[in-house]
Amino acid sequence: xxxxxxxxxxxxxxxxxxxxxxxxxxxxxxxxxxxxxxxxxxxxxxxxxxxxxxxxxxxxxxxxxxxxxxxxxxxxxxxxxxxxxxxxxxxxxxxxxxxxxxxxxxxxxxxxxxxxxxxxxxxxxxxxxxxxxxxxxxxxxxxxxxxxxxxxxxxxxxxxxxxxxxxxxxxxxxxxxxxxxxxxxxxxxxxxxxxxxxxxxxxxxxxxxxxxxxxxxxxxxxxxxxxxxxxxxxxxxxxxxxxxxxxxxxxxxxxxxxxxxxxxxxxxxxxxxxxxxxxxxxxxxxxxxxxxxxxxxxxxxxxxxxxxxxxxxxxxxxxxxxxxxxxxxxxxxxxxxxxxxxxxxxxxxxxxxxxxxxxxxxxxxxxxxxxxxxxxxxxxxxxxxxxxxxxxxxxxxxxxxxxxxxxxxxxxxxxxxxxxxxxxxxxxxxxxxxxxxxxxxxxxxxxxxxxxxxxxxxxxxxxxxxxxxxxxxxxxxxxxxxxxxxxxxxxxxxxxxxxxxxxxxxxxxxx
Numbered sequence: 001x002x003x004x005x006x007x008x009x010x011x012x013x014x015x016x017x018x019x020x021x022x023x024x025x026x027x028x029x030x031x032x033x034x035x036x037x038x039x040x041x042x043x044x045x046x047x048x049x050x051x052x053x054x055x056x057x058x059x060x061x062x063x064x065x066x067x068x069x070x071x072x073x074x075x076x077x078x079x080x081x082x083x084x085x086x087x088x089x090x091x092x093x094x095x096x097x098x099x100x101x102x103x104x105x106x107x108x109x110x111x112x113x114x115x116x117x118x119x120x121x122x123x124x125x126x127x128x129x130x131x132x133x134x135x136x137x138x139x140x141x142x143x144x145x146x147x148x149x150x151x152x153x154x155x156x157x158x159x160x161x162x163x164x165x166x167x168x169x170x171x172x173x174x175x176x177x178x179x180x181x182x183x184x185x186x187x188x189x190x191x192x193x194x195x196x197x198x199x200x201x202x203x204x205x206x207x208x209x210x211x212x213x214x215x216x217x218x219x220x221x222x223x224x225x226x227x228x229x230x231x232x233x234x235x236x237x238x239x240x241x242x243x244x245x246x247x248x249x250x251x252x253x254x255x256x257x258x259x260x261x262x263x264x265x266x267x268x269x270x271x272x273x274x275x276x277x278x279x280x281x282x283x284x285x286x287x288x289x290x291x292x293x294x295x296x297x298x299x300x301x302x303x304x305x306x307x308x309x310x311x312x313x314x315x316x317x318x319x320x321x322x323x324x325x326x327x328x329x330x331x332x333x334x335x336x337x338x339x340x341x342x343x344x345x346x347x348x349x350x351x352x353x354x355x356x357x358x359x360x361x362x363x364x365x366x367x368x369x370x371x372x373x374x375x376x377x378x379x380x381x382x383x384x385x386x387x388x389x390x391x392x393x394x395x396x397x398x399x400x401x402x403x404x405x406x407x408x409x410x411x412x413x414x415x416x417x418x419x420x421x422x423x424x425x426x427x428x429x430x431x432x433x434x435x436x437x438x439x440x441x442x443x444x445x446x447x448x449x450x451x452x453x454x455x456x457x458x459x460x461x462x463x464x465x466x467x468x469x470x471x472x473x474x475x476x477x478x479x480x481x482x483x484x485x486x487x488x489x490x491x492x493x494x495x496x497x498x499x500x501x502x503x504x505x506x507x508x509x510x511x
Contacts, residue, residue, distance in 0.1 A: 005424060008238055010332055020268050025281070035234065038414060040494065042278075081419050083378070084325055087136060096445060097225060097301075098439065099123070099193070099440060100439070100440035100441075102416075102420070103314070103420055105419075105420060106263070106286070107142055107143065107188055107228075107260070107261070107263075108142065108143060108188075108229075108263045108265075108286060108287060108351055109314055109351060109419075109420070110142050110413065110419070111140060111141055111142035111143075111350040111409065111412065111413055112134060112139075112140075112141050112142065112143050112345075112346070112353065112354055112409060112412075113141065113142065113143045113144070113145055113190070113351060113352070113353045113354070114139065114141040114143070114145070114353070114354055114356065115144075115145040115319075115325065115353060115354065115355045116129060116145065116146050116147075116356045117143060117145075117147070117192075117355060117356070118325075118356075118370035119146065119147070119149065119169055119170065120168065120169065121348055121365075121370035121371060121372050121373060122356050122373045123373065125168075125169060125170040125174070126146075126149070126165070126169060126170025126171070126174035126175055126178060127170055127171075127174045127177075129146070129174075130174065130177045130178045130179050130181055130383075132375075133178070133181050133182055133185060133187070134185075135375075136187070136258055137185045137186075137187065138406065139359055139405065139406060139409055140406065140409040140410055140413060141187060141354075141409070142186075142187065142188065143187060143188040143189065143190055143228065143229075143263075144178075144182060144187060144188070144189050144190065145190045145191075145192060145231055145353070146175075146178070146189060146190070146191055146192065147191055147192040147193075147197075148191075148192045148193065148194050148197040148390050149165045149166060149169045149170070149175070149191070150162045150163070150164060150165065150166060150191075150193065150218070151164045151165070151166045151167075151199060152166075152195065152196065152197070152199075153198070154198040154199040154200075155197070155199035155200060155201075155204065155205075156199075156343055157194060157195075157196075157206060157211060159201055160196075160211070160214060162193055162195065162214050162215060162217070162218030163218045163221045163222070164216070164419065169381055169425070174227075175225075176225065176226070179225070179226045179227065180226075183226070186464050187492065188228035188229065188260075188263075189226075189227055189228050189229075190227070190228060190229040190230065190263060190265060191222050191227045191229070191230060191231070192230075192231045192232075192233075193215055193218055193219060193222075193230050193231070193232060194231070194232055194233040194234070195211050195214070195215060197233070201234075202232075202233045202234035202237070203234050203237050207243045208237060208238060208240070209241050209242065209243050210237060212241050212243045212244065212246075212247060213243060213246075215232070215238075215247060216243070216246055216247045217302040218252050219247060219251055223250070223251065223262060223484075226469050227260045227262075228260065228262055228263065229251070229263030229264065229265065229286075230251050230262075230263075230264055230265070231265040231266075231267065231289075232265070232267070233266075233267040233269075233323075234267070234268070234477070235266030235267060235268045235279055235283060235285065235288065236268050236271065236275070236279060237283075238266070239266070239279065239282070239283040241323065244283070245284075247264075248264065248284050248285075249262075251264040252264055252284070252286070261286075263286045263287065263400035264284075264285045264286050264287075265285065265286065265287045265288075265289060265317065266279065266285040266288055266289070267288075267289040267290075267323050268286070268288060268289070268290050268291075268297075268323070269290075269291050269324070270291070270295065271291075271292075271325055272305075273292060273304070273305040273308040273309055274308065274310060276288055276290045276316070277290065277308060277309055277312060280309075280312050280315045280316070285314065285315070286441075287315060287316065287317040287351060288315060288316060288317065289317040289318075289319060289322060289323055289353055290316075290317075290318075290323060291319075291323040291324065292305050292318075293318060293319070293320050293341075293344075293345075294319075294320050294321055294323070294324075294331055298430050298431070299428040299429050299430060299431055299432045299433035300428045300429065300430065300433075302433055303419075303425050303428035303433045303435070304428075306349070306423065306425065306435065307350065307425055309350075310349060310423045313348075313349030313350040313423065314350075314420070315344060316349070316350035316351065317350060317351045317352075317353045318345055318348055318350045318351070318353065319345070319354065319355070320332065320341050320345065320351040321355060321364070322353040322354060322355050325355055326355060326364055327355050327356075327357050327358055327362050327363070327364040327365075327371060328341055328342070328354065328355065328358040328361075329357075329358075329361055329363050329364050330364035334500065335361055335397050335400075335401060336480055336500040336501075337451055337500055338358075338361040338401060339398060339401060339404050339480045339502060340451055340500060340501075341451075342401075342404060342405055342408055342501070343408060343449065343478065343480075343502045344447065346408040346409065346411070346412045346418070347408075347412070347418055347437060347445065347447040347504060348423075348435075348447075349421075349423040349437070352412075356369060356373055357373055357374070358405075359401070359402050359405040359406075360374065360377060360398040360399075360401055360402050360405075361397065361401045362374060363400060374398065377395050377398045377399055377402070378399065399423060404478075407478065408478070411477070411478075411504075413504055415442065415443060415445065416439040416440070416442040417437045417438055417439040417442050417443060417444055417445050418445055419439075420439065421437040421438050421439035421442070421444075422437070422438050422439065423435060423436070423437060424436040424437075424438065424462060424463075426446065426448075426458075426460040426461060426462065427458045427459060427460050427461070427468075429449070429456065430452070431450060431452030431453075431455050431456070432448070432450040432451070432452060432458060432497065433448075433449060434446060434447060434448040434449070434458055434460055434495075435447055436462070436468075436470075438468065440509075441509045441511075442509060443506050443507070443509065444506065444507050444508075444509065445477070445504060445505065445506050446460065446474060446492075446504070446505040446506075446507075447503075447504055447505075448460070448495055448497060448501075448502070448503050448505070449497070449501070449502040450497035450498070450499065450500065450501050450502070451500060452499060452500075453499050453500075454499050455496055455497065455498050455499055455501075456496070456497055457494050457495070457496050458494070458495045458496075458497060459493070459494050460492050460493075460495065461499055470492050471491060471492065471507050471510075472487050472491060472493070473491055473492060473507070474489070474490060474492055474505035474506060474507040475487060475488070475489055475490075475505065475506050475507065476488045476489075476490060476503060476504075476505060477504045477505065477506045478503070478504040479501075479502070479503040479504070480500070480501055480502045480503070481497055481498045481501035481502070482498070483496070483498060484497075484501075484503050490505065492505075
């Protein structure tokens with residue numbers, strides 16, 4: 001066999017032994033052979049598995065100087081980091097401004113009161129009141145003031161039956177139904193027990209003590225039935241009786257933290273701010289409702305009264321016509337002014353009191369007549385129904401006023417500065433005023449209103465003795481002035497309000 005033949009035989013032999021080394025072609029693998037590119041590996045029968053170091057080996061390594069130093073360094077770094085974080089937390093806590101404790105709040109301080117002075121005009125009697133509680137609840141009021149409902153003949157003390165409901169108003173069962181449903185919705189119910197509410201003088205003209213004895217007995221009766229408080233007009237007259245403390249004991253006695261407090265509300269007319277302050281201090285009532293806002297028409301006088309009573313605001317109730325059980329519209333003749341006074345009442349220090357219909361701008365009745373409440377204002381005319389343009393414009397206006405009322409009621413309930421914040425006067429003139437509400441680290445609010453017939457520039461300033469500073473600008477939260485839109489930023493050096501304009505401004509707390 002020659003040399004060339006010998007070389008060829010070796011190549012054939014190699015190709016047969018190692019087919020994996022053959023070049024890959026598109027002809028596919030030979031029959032019974034492996035796929036092109038695959039490699040057969042032989043795994044040793046005795047596979048070696050890494051088991052780590054044994055305990056003895058670890059102990060030998062752990063004791064070396066290098067590992068000892070490493071462990072000590074890591075331990076020191078851990079404790080240094082922990083101590084550093086602890087020290088940082090302590091510094092933050094110490095340097096952070098302390099939160100002012102929330103003052104004690106009773107339910108009548110937490111939201112507006114809604115006065116239904118004539119249940120017949122409101123909803124055809126007490127039975128109708130129950131059916132309207134869902135709509136009333138949307139106003140976010142905290143309490144209802146019903147009546148007076150009792151049976152009495154004008155100026156006739158012998159015909160006074162304070163523990164009986166006048167049949168024209170409804171039945172006791174109807175009142176019970178109102179109480180149960182209102183309580184389920186989180187609303188309290190106060191009963192007006194003003195004795196001679198149909199006559200010339202609320203306490204007649206005779207011996208107040210005899211009448212007060214009847215009021216005391218009736219208060220005990222209705223409170224035991226589930227009523228949450230009593231309201232009386234002519235507070236200055238009733239509280240002058242020697243028997244006044246007995247009525248207080250019936251309404252306010254046995255108060256504990258576990259039981260819901262019952263409120264005693266007294267209304268007073270034609271009194272000065274000093275008179276109201278004295279009644280707060282001497283009568284012991286929970287709320288004094290006065291007519292100061294409606295009896296004083298000037299911004300300077302109104303601000304002066306608010307300044308006088310500012311420190312007593314948790315015992316004050318404010319209304320515009322509410323003392324006389326009139327609608328707000330009796331003094332605010334236009335929709336713009338109704339919105340203005342709603343804004344003023346909701347942002348003043350104290351409890352706002354509204355008469356039914358104030359939330360839609362219901363026009364007050366003629367003389368002593370109570371206006372009929374208007375319902376179904378949300379319903380738009382059906383397609384194809386003839387539309388009275390005047391009536392439809394009035395309906396839309398009522399809807400808008402109601403939305404404004406609800407937005408204010410909601411804001412007052414959420415913002416601490418409006419709910420129980422301190423009060424500071426900023427500006428007043430013949431037909432305008434402005435004040436600031438502040439609570440601790442919460443957002444601050446400025447109310448500015450101009451009920452005059454012409455535009456006015458308000459220069460807002462804090463007295464140097466107050467220890468506070470106003471920022472240069474604030475943000476518009478709510479406004480009836482078309483030139484001041486919500487979210488606009490305005491300068492506080494000088495604000496121009498249109499005639500009948502009202503604005504609520506907000507700025508954040510800064511340490």
